[in-house]
Amino acid sequence: RAASLGGISQKLEYKTQLSMTNRLVLINPAYTSQTCSECHYCAKENRKSQADFQCEQCGMSMNADVNAAINILQRGYEHLLGVDDAQRVITEQDTRPANRGKSASARTRKTPT
Numbered sequence: 001r002a003a004s005l006g007g008i009s010q011k012l013e014y015k016t017q018l019s020m021t022n023r024l025v026l027i028n029p030a031y032t033s034q035t036c037s038e039c040h041y042c043a044k045e046n047r048k049s050q051a052d053f054q055c056e057q058c059g060m061s062m063n064a065d066v067n068a069a070i071n072i073l074q075r076g077y078e079h080l081l082g083v084d085d086a087q088r089v090i091t092e093q094d095t096r097p098a099n100r101g102k103s104a105s106a107r108t109r110k111t112p113t
Contacts, residue, residue: 050064
């Protein structure tokens with residue numbers, strides 16, 4: 001509980017750099033809990049409660065956290081395939097905190113070679 005999101009991001013980046021073969025992709029989670037993972041319809045009304053998600057357009061129903069996790073995973077895949085709206089690759093010289101600034105759906109931190 002005491003760890004901030006920035007601290008978690010720094011620890012993940014450190015561990016990623018140790019592996020020398022992986023890279024850390026930071027995904028902006030905005031609206032993932034309101035977007036249907038099946039038809040991609042986004043509406044506040046899709047969240048019936050804290051735990052329940054039901055799409056107003058296609059009727060798909062599941063746990064809201066599972067739905068959001070699927071959307072985050074999909075954004076990560078789209079980023080890796082280069083079909084998202086991510087701005088650019090972030091290098092170790094960048095000093096901006098993760099998930100700040102322009103609203104890119106994903107950002108990549110490459111490990112130094």
